[in-house]
Amino acid sequence: xxxxxxxxxxxxxxxxxxxxxxxxxxxxxxxxxxxxxxxxxxxxxxxxxxxxxxxxxxxxxxxxxxxxxxxxxxxxxxxxxxxxxxxxxxxxxxxxxxxxxxxxxxxxxxxxxxxxxxxxxxxxxxxxxxxxxxxxxxxxxxxxxxxxxxxxxxxxxxxxxxxxxxxxxxxxxxxxxxxxxxxxxxxxxxxxxxxxxxxxxxxxxxxxxxxxxxxxxxxxxxxxxxxxxxxxxxxxxxxxxxxxxxxxxxxxxxxxxxxxxxxxxxxxxxxxxxxxxxxxxxxxxxxxxxxxxxxxxxxxxxxxxxxxxxxxxxxxxx
Amino acid sequence: xxxxxxxxxxxxxxxxxxxxxxxxxxxxxxxxxxxxxxxxxxxxxxxxxxxxxxxxxxxxxxxxxxxxxxxxxxxxxxxxxxxxxxxxxxxxxxxxxxxxxxxxxxxxxxxxxxxxxxxxxxxxxxxxxxxxxxxxxxxxxxxxxxxxxxxxxxxxxxxxxxxxxxxxxxxxxxxxxxxxxxxxxxxxxxxxxxxxxxxxxxxxxxxxxxxxxxxxxxxxxxxxxxxxxxxxxxxxxxxxxxxxxxxxxxxxxxxxxxxxxxxxxxxxxxxxxxxxxxxxxxxxxxxxxxxxxxxxxxxxxxxxxxxxxxxxxxxxxxxxxxxx
Amino acid sequence: xxxxxxxxxxxxxxxxxxxxxxxxxxxxxxxxxxxxxxxxxxxxxxxxxxxxxxxxxxxxxxxxxxxxxxxxxxxxxxxxxxxxxxxxxxxxxxxxxxxxxxxxxxxxxxxxxxxxxxxxxxxxxxxxxxxxxxxxxxxxxxxxxxxxxxxxxxxxxxxxxxxxxxxxxxxxxxxxxxxxxxxxxxxxxxxxxxxxxxxxxxxxxxxxxxxxxxxxxxxxxxxxxxxxxxxxxxxxxxxxxxxxxxxxxxxxxxxxxxxxxxxxxxxxxxxxxxxxxxxxxxxxxxxxxxxxxxxxxxxxxxxxxxxxxxxxxxxxxxxx
Numbered sequence: 010x011x012x013x014x015x016x017x018x019x020x021x022x023x024x025x026x027x028x029x030x031x032x033x034x035x036x037x038x039x040x041x042x043x044x045x046x047x048x049x050x051x052x053x054x055x056x057x058x059x060x061x062x063x064x065x066x067x068x069x070x071x072x073x074x075x076x077x078x079x080x081x082x083x084x085x086x087x088x089x090x091x092x093x094x095x096x097x098x099x100x101x102x103x104x105x106x107x108x109x110x111x112x113x114x115x116x117x118x119x120x121x122x123x124x125x126x127x128x129x130x131x132x133x134x135x136x137x138x139x140x141x142x143x144x145x146x147x148x149x150x151x152x153x154x155x156x157x158x159x160x161x162x163x164x165x166x167x168x169x170x171x172x173x174x175x176x177x178x179x180x181x182x183x184x185x186x187x188x189x190x191x192x193x194x195x196x197x198x199x200x201x202x203x204x205x206x207x208x209x210x211x212x213x214x215x216x217x218x219x220x221x222x223x224x225x226x227x228x229x230x231x232x233x234x235x236x237x238x239x240x241x242x243x244x245x246x247x248x249x250x251x252x253x254x255x256x257x258x259x260x261x262x263x264x265x266x267x268x269x270x271x272x273x274x275x276x277x278x279x280x281x282x283x284x285x286x287x288x289x290x291x292x293x294x295x296x297x298x299x300x301x302x303x304x305x306x307x308x309x310x311x312x313x314x315x316x317x318x319x320x321x322x323x324x325x326x327x
Numbered sequence: 328x329x330x331x332x333x334x335x336x337x338x339x340x341x342x343x344x345x346x347x348x349x350x351x352x353x354x355x356x357x358x359x360x361x362x363x364x365x366x367x368x369x370x371x372x373x374x375x376x377x378x379x380x381x382x383x384x385x386x387x388x389x390x391x392x393x394x395x396x397x398x399x400x401x402x403x404x405x406x407x408x409x410x411x412x413x414x415x416x417x418x419x420x421x422x423x424x425x426x427x428x429x430x431x432x433x434x435x436x437x438x439x440x441x442x443x444x445x446x447x448x449x450x451x452x453x454x455x456x457x458x459x460x461x462x463x464x465x466x467x468x469x470x471x472x473x474x475x476x477x478x479x480x481x482x483x484x485x486x487x488x489x490x491x492x493x494x495x496x497x498x499x500x501x502x503x504x505x506x507x508x509x510x511x512x513x514x515x516x517x518x519x520x521x522x523x524x525x526x527x528x529x530x531x532x533x534x535x536x537x538x539x540x541x542x543x544x545x546x547x548x549x550x551x552x553x554x555x556x557x558x559x560x561x562x563x564x565x566x567x568x569x570x571x572x573x574x575x576x577x578x579x580x581x582x583x584x585x586x587x588x589x590x591x592x593x594x595x596x597x598x599x600x601x602x603x604x605x606x607x608x609x610x611x612x613x614x615x616x617x618x619x620x621x622x623x624x625x626x627x628x629x630x631x632x633x634x635x636x637x638x639x640x641x642x643x644x645x646x647x648x649x650x651x
Numbered sequence: 652x653x654x655x656x657x658x659x660x661x662x663x664x665x666x667x668x669x670x671x672x673x674x675x676x677x678x679x680x681x682x683x684x685x686x687x688x689x690x691x692x693x694x695x696x697x698x699x700x701x702x703x704x705x706x707x708x709x710x711x712x713x714x715x716x717x718x719x720x721x722x723x724x725x726x727x728x729x730x731x732x733x734x735x736x737x738x739x740x741x742x743x744x745x746x747x748x749x750x751x752x753x754x755x756x757x758x759x760x761x762x763x764x765x766x767x768x769x770x771x772x773x774x775x776x777x778x779x780x781x782x783x784x785x786x787x788x789x790x791x792x793x794x795x796x797x798x799x800x801x802x803x804x805x806x807x808x809x810x811x812x813x814x815x816x817x818x819x820x821x822x823x824x825x826x827x828x829x830x831x832x833x834x835x836x837x838x839x840x841x842x843x844x845x846x847x848x849x850x851x852x853x854x855x856x857x858x859x860x861x862x863x864x865x866x867x868x869x870x871x872x873x874x875x876x877x878x879x880x881x882x883x884x885x886x887x888x889x890x891x892x893x894x895x896x897x898x899x900x901x902x903x904x905x906x907x908x909x910x911x912x913x914x915x916x917x918x919x920x921x922x923x924x925x926x927x928x929x930x931x932x933x934x935x936x937x938x939x940x941x942x943x944x945x946x947x948x949x950x951x952x953x954x955x956x957x958x959x960x961x962x963x964x965x966x967x968x969x970x971x
Contacts, residue, residue, distance in 0.1 A: 144668050146903075147955050151910035152928065152947045153675070156940060159932045160679055232795075239797045240914055244929055258800055262918070272807055279800030287795035306387045307866040309874075309881050309889075311777045313408035314386040317338070317393035385876055388779065415878035427869040431888050432968055433895075442887075443877050476967045492877075 033221055036299040037292070043299075046291030053285055057102035066093040068100050068252070075264075076271035086273035088257070089264035094273060097257055098281055104253035105235055105285070108169055112234040115173025117180055117227050124184025125219070129192060129211060135185070142181050150175045151240060158246040165248045172237045180226050184219055191218045222300050228293030232286045239282055254278045254285075330358035330397075331532055332382070332419070332500050337394035339377050339386065348391070349603045351377045353556040355394075356629070359500065364526065364533040366543030366564065368579070369553035372599060378553070379502050379536045383419050384411030417447050420493040421502045422486070425518075426509035429489045430477035436485075437463075437473025440492045447496045462491040466521060483514035487521060494525065501526065504536045519545060540583045544568065549635075552576050555599045555610040558629055562636035572638035574615045609641070617642055657963060665956040672948040677722050680941050681715065691732045691938055705733060731945070732938035736930065741942040744927065749946065751818060752923030755839050756912050759846030764901065767851040771858025772893075775866065776885060786855060793852030798911045802845040802918035814838045816920040842919040846911045850904065857900045861893040868892070895966050902958030905951045 037043045056063070066072055070092065077087035085094035127138040157171045191197065197214050241247055242255025243262070261267075261274040339352035352374045359365050367375045380386055382396055384407065396404040396411075398418060403410050423429050430439055437459050444455040460470035466487040477485060486506065493501060503522065507515040519542055526533050535547055543550050544564055551561035552575065560573040571577045578595045597614035600606050609615070609622040621641045629639040692705035706712060708730060710721040725731075731741035767790075774786040793801075806815045814820070818838050819831070826834060865871065866889055874884045909925075916925035924943055931939035 143664070144671050147668050147952055148672055148675075148948055149906035149909045149951045151906070151913060152944045155913070155928060155932060156676075156679060156944045159935070159940060160937075236797060240799065240910060243797075243799045243914065244917065244932060246932065255797075258797070258803070262799075262803065267803065267806055267810070275800070275803050275807070279797060279804070282797050282800065283792070283795045286797075287791060290791065290795060306389070307775075307778060307863060308385075308387060308868075308872040309866055309884050310388045310779075311881070312388040312779065313881075314384070314388060314390040314392055316404070316407045317340075317391050383876055385872060412878055412880070415876055417878070421873075421876050423869065423873065429870060429873045431870040431874070431892065433891055433966060434888075446878060478968050489873075 040295045042291045043295035046288040049288035060099035064096040064099045066096045076269045101254040101257045104251045108238045109231045109235040111169040112172035113230045116176035120177030120180025124181040128185040128188025146178045225296035232289035331361045332359040333397040335395040340391045342389040355558045362530050364547040366547035366550035367536045373553045374556040375536045375553050417496045419500045420498040422493050424505040424508050425486050443495045466491040500532045502534045560638040572632050573640045661959040668952045694733045731942035734939045735936040736934045741938045748924040748927045759843035762847035763850035767854025771855045774859040775862035790852040790855035798849050799914040842915045845915050861896040865889045865893040
């Protein structure tokens with residue numbers, strides 16, 4: 010699903026595509042929504058990666074009573090096991106990000122491959138692949154994930170696979186559309202006329218053009234993967250041996266944090282997840298917009314065109 | 328008696344997404360008399376469509392406009408949207424490009440013509456539907472088609488319906504922006520004939536905006552040539568064809584393919600200047616075959632070079648000096 | 652009839668999708684490791700008769716292929732097996748659960764559609780102003796919040812003011828019909844609101860997007876040229892056309908609604924089908940899990956088909 014989150018006042022001028030990597034970086038610098046998204050995402054990733062070194066306390070270290078209130082030493086209080094929340098959040102972010110990235114990688118590989126094959130070969134192959142994609146699109150993700158996770162058993166690996174094999178549909182569609190348009194470009198036709206093999210053409214001509222869009226789509230998929238992980242964890246299907254942000258929320262829920270009045274056990278992890286999803290959505294959407302400008306000038310809006318008053322003239326009465 | 332429709336120093340700027348503005352129309356002054364047919368010509372991006380839209384105030388929120396648009400001597404641009412809207416369709420109406428979807432695809436064509444009749448209190452209900460039938464008949468569309476959707480019309484029929492809709496409220500000026508673009512050649516001829524007949528029968532003034540010179544020759548008495556947002560020459564079609572006083576006009580008309588001649592159609596090498604920055608001197612100089620020193624830093628002004636004939640080129644000053 | 656083949660195609664598609672979902676269900680549960688999963692007759696505390704009956708109905712001692720056929724047959728007859736948790740027929744449990752879920756989800760979705768459409772139109776209309784920025788930001792914020800977490804937030808905020816658990820008040824003895832309805836509605840507020848808030852964020856963005864696209868269309872310029880006032884253009888032309896992509900995209904959000912329903916019902920202990928899924932997972936009640944999954948999937952497919960038909964009705968251009 011494509012949402013237009015773009016800057017006001019844009020005229021329908023597609024931006025000139027310089028280098029492929031360049032346009033991604035360009036967008037991040039130029040569009041505020043992309044900048045904000047990229048910044049927040051980088052901060053969270055940095056904290057998560059550096060957690061073992063910068064976390065204030067130990068992950069399993071009890072530093073106070075269960076649901077200890079926030080204080081100077083523990084700005085976000087303690088969880089039900091007396092563990093510092095800030096520490097929990099940092100470590101939790103690690104797992105959530107790992108799951109998010111890994112599941113997205115799986116879905117990107119599946120979706121990207123299907124999209125490229127369908128878009129490149131077209132015809133019957135395209136028809137069959139897209140039909141399959143359509144079926145998967147309609148079948149609701151989360152119930153299926155729940156069922157598979159319940160049967161297969163909770164482990165990080167299983168969760169990653171389960172999420173990954175259900176998220177590829179939107180990637181496949183987007184990539185397929187892009188591949189189709191690239192396929193019609195002059196240099197691809199020339200390469201085919203010269204007798205280049207399919208693999209070569211795909212690797213050298215198609216993939217580089219498709220890569221930026223793939224990256225944009227990947228970022229958006231990470232947002233969904235993180236959400237799915239928190240949902241599965243909340244329903245008790247997360248990996249019990251790892252603490253993800255979703256697990257933190259689930260723990261708090263199970264141990265009746267609300268009745269104990271310990272809002273700090275619930276609010277911060279959710280805010281962090283929301284920030285993570287928000288930053289990915291902002292960044293991914295801005296990138297997608299930059300690569301696929303579908304903008305047109307709105308012919309009507311609340312504000313009308315402006316009038317610059319005449320300089321040094323006597324205006325007639327209307 | 329003042330002209331029916333006049334512009335004085337019309338300027339339009341568009342805000343650009345990354346800051347700065349695009350100066351799309353740079354001081355256009357033209358006049359249209361009652362019943363007259365004026366062709367507004369130039370290549371793509373020269374500002375002719377923007378000028379046409381500005382006449383009716385159909386510019387987006389990213390536009391800034393200055394200058395005057397005089398309808399029967401009164402400046403209707405003065406109050407921006409509020410003073411322009413009352414004149415839309417009842418005094419000035421417009422027919423858009425043949426390729427465009429002038430009609431809302433989810434409503435019937437007839438209902439959209441009824442809409443203008445009711446909006447401007449020309450007719451209502453049953454009477455409006457009858458009048459719609461008459462209008463469609465006047466452009467050669469059987470009235471049982473009124474209940475059909477736009478996608479059920481061919482391109483030519485849609486354009487004729489659009490013309491019928493444009494005339495529904497008896498305007499005095501019809502602006503036609505590339506009315507035959509994207510239509511088949513045979514259909515083009517029909518549309519042009521239709522425009523010709525209707526303008527004659529209803530005494531309409533016609534502003535024909537197009538890059539297609541032969542249709543200007545066919546339909547119009549006078550023409551104005553735009554380049555890079557400016558008006559570079561205006562005069563009778565005959566004069567512009569045979570005795571142009573601006574190099575661009577000359578090259579433009581020479582570039583028109585001639586079915587009967589032997590010569591190859593000439594194209595003008597190079598590209599128009601960018602409109603998002605200030606330019607020095609004559610905008611056409613880089614592509615001009617007669618440019619000289621003065622053209623580099625002095626902008627030529629639009630001067631009258633003969634009765635009813637104006638051009639913006641330094642060469643005319645030289646000729647005038649030589650003549651003296 | 653116009654577009655009869657379109658309708659047939661979409662219906663056929665829906666049927667095939669259901670078929671695939673059913674098959675996936677079968678494969679997952681019967682071929683998964685562990686006999687507890689594949690053996691529907693292993694109902695705890697059930698009589699031997701019940702177990703034998705189940706064995707027979709589902710052919711649990713026969714080959715996989717025969718099991719598949721019998722499975723399909725039983726489904727058509729509405730037999731989903733017997734719940735491991737309460738030894739009742741799964742179909743019965745599901746029936747009650749669905750009846751509880753529908754009003755709650757409907758209320759939340761309607762709220763989201765109405766408020767989302769309103770804010771989306773305003774955001775597109777007031778393009779480039781502060782109002783648009785604020786609307787988009789808040790929509791994005793709600794869209795990014797995990798559904799269950801938002802539910803917990805609302806519990807924290809409204810505990811004591813509104814009921815936060817269950818569908819009815821346990822202390823009401825023999826309430827009149829009207830009191831009962833009021834009681835249920837009171838309990839429905841928070842769960843529906845949670846679902847609605849998360850959806851509204853998504854819908855605002857979709858509607859805004861669709862409106863902006865529509866406002867850039869040629870016929871909008873023509874409408875303006877005809878002398879229509881700006882808001883009249885939105886009302887008479889833009890809204891109608893923007894509804895088309897909105898209808899499809901709402902259909903695509905059905906999966907999201909289902910996920911939301913499961914999470915919301917868990918947080919608020921709402922006795923609906925989402926909660927049934929949660930309980931089934933907890934208790935490893937595989938027949939219930941299977942049944943619930945099937946029901947959810949079929950519902951989504953069904954509503955997708957409805958959306959297709961709606962789209963067909965709205966857009967006269969579709970003939971095939």
